[in-house]
Amino acid sequence: MLEVNRPEFSALCIHDSFNKRLRIEDYRGNISSISHYIKREMNKHQLEKAIIKSRYEQVESWLKYGYRLEATIPSYFNGSTAYLMTFYESQERQVHNYYVKENNLLEKVQLLPLKCPETLVLPYKLRKAVKSDAKQLVTLYKTVFTIYPSPLHDLIYVQNILEDGTLFFIIEYEGEIVSAASAEINKVYHNAELTDCATLPSHRSLGLMKHLMVEIERELKKEYVYCVYTIARALSLGMNAAFHQLGYSYSGRLINNCFISKTLENMNIWSKDLSTLKNGL
Numbered sequence: 001m002l003e004v005n006r007p008e009f010s011a012l013c014i015h016d017s018f019n020k021r022l023r024i025e026d027y028r029g030n031i032s033s034i035s036h037y038i039k040r041e042m043n044k045h046q047l048e049k050a051i052i053k054s055r056y057e058q059v060e061s062w063l064k065y066g067y068r069l070e071a072t073i074p075s076y077f078n079g080s081t082a083y084l085m086t087f088y089e090s091q092e093r094q095v096h097n098y099y100v101k102e103n104n105l106l107e108k109v110q111l112l113p114l115k116c117p118e119t120l121v122l123p124y125k126l127r128k129a130v131k132s133d134a135k136q137l138v139t140l141y142k143t144v145f146t147i148y149p150s151p152l153h154d155l156i157y158v159q160n161i162l163e164d165g166t167l168f169f170i171i172e173y174e175g176e177i178v179s180a181a182s183a184e185i186n187k188v189y190h191n192a193e194l195t196d197c198a199t200l201p202s203h204r205s206l207g208l209m210k211h212l213m214v215e216i217e218r219e220l221k222k223e224y225v226y227c228v229y230t231i232a233r234a235l236s237l238g239m240n241a242a243f244h245q246l247g248y249s250y251s252g253r254l255i256n257n258c259f260i261s262k263t264l265e266n267m268n269i270w271s272k273d274l275s276t277l278k279n280g281l
Contacts, residue, residue, distance in 0.1 A: 001025070008033035015041070019149055019258045020093075021049040026188075031058060035065040038087065048090035049256070053082040071252025071269040075227040077189050084254065084269070093256050093264075102234040102266060106250060109237065115245045117210040120171070126211055129168035129180065134158040136177040137170070144198040149258040152196060167219055168196075169212050179208040183216050183228075191227035192220050197239060209242050221274050229271035233260060243270040 002013045009029025015022060022041055027034055038050050054062055055077065059069065067085040076082035088094040120126055129137065134155055141152040151157045161182075162168060171179040179199040183192045194216060199208050220228060232239040234253055244250070248270035256264040 004037070006033065006037070009037070011037070013041075015045060015047070016149075017045065017047070019049075019264075020047050021051060021258075022047050024050070024052040026053065031061045031065070035062075035067075039089075042089050048088065048093040050087040051254070052085045052087075054085045056081060056083060059083050059085065069252075070254050073191070073227070073229045073269060074249075074251065074271050075273055076191050076229070079227075084252065086254070096255055096266070098235060098266065102253070102268075105235065105237055105240065106268070109240045109244045110250070112241055112245055114247055117207050117214060120208075120211050123174055124178075124206075124208070125172045126215060127170060127172070129162055129170045129182075131159055131162045133170060133177060134162055137168075137180060140177050140180055140198055140200065141196075143200060146261045147259045149260065150196070167192075167216060169215050171208050171212060173203060178203040179212060181209065181212040181216060183220060185220070185223065185225060189227075190225050191229065192216075192225050194228060194230040197230075197232075204238060207242075209239070210246060213242070213246055217272075217274055226273055226275035227271070228274055229269060231257070231267040231269060234266040234268045240268060240270070246272070248272045 002015065004011045004013055009027060011027035011034060012025045013022060014025060022038060024034070024038070041047065042050060052062060052067065053076065062085040067087045069083055070086045071084045073082040073084070137158050138153060138155050141148060167183040167185065169181060170177045180196065181194060181198075182196040183194055185192045194213060197209055197212075217228060230243060230248070231254065232243060249272065251269045251271055254267045254269065257267040258265065
């Protein structure tokens with residue numbers, strides 16, 4: 001995270017060279033100046049896409065500078081919606097591949113009934129991940145994803161995030177980690193992104209990810225974090241179905257957002273307000 005301070009504005013930026021994008025996580029000040037800064041940085045670092053988390057009051061201003069709305073995250077800013085405004089420097093990057101296929105999948109998913117996971121059956125065991133799990137986690141992510149947007153193939157990186165207290169849960173089968181997920185908590189705006197979701201192919205269709213999500217939600221509520229969201233591969237029936245059935249709401253699609261497996265993929269946004277829940281959905 002890079003804090004950029006200029007006379008006209010202040011912004012928190014992430015230069016994501018791996019995914020060839022610039023993310024503006026927060027900002028204040030003159031939008032015209034921020035827009036010029038973004039264009040300069042994109043040209044300087046050969047980035048293809050910019051993503052800005054905007055407040056409602058400034059959406060119209062971003063539209064004037066050529067940005068477009070791709071998705072929202074309700075309640076992101078301590079109860080106020082974040083509007084994900086995007087800008088492209090690459091013609092190819094903004095092409096919406098698989099538009100009909102992804103919409104058909106989404107329609108199919110949203111017809112499914114809401115459903116809480118049943119009791120996790122033995123010998124599967126769910127627990128918090130610890131630093132000594134890092135090696136197995138790296139093996140899991142290398143098996144599931146040829147390429148991943150964050151460096152989960154790097155043992156040192158995984159050890160560090162576990163040591164730093166990232167909310168990470170795993171499911172084991174006979175001592176082997178077969179499924180995992182984490183939550184990145186924004187302590188300023190009290191929201192959390194559910195991410196790093198992976199299950200070994202031989203253990204899918206058992207609803208393991210739903211068990212992980214429910215456990216993470218319980219932990220987040222203990223921290224008084226109620227806005228929860230996730231970014232799911234738009235062509236993944238299993239992941240989109242899992243979040244829909246757990247009561248998450250779809251709120252848009254980020255085009256050619258990040259590299260996963262072998263190519264850039266479109267990603268669906270799903271979110272949930274944990275403050276409205278008592279038990280279950």
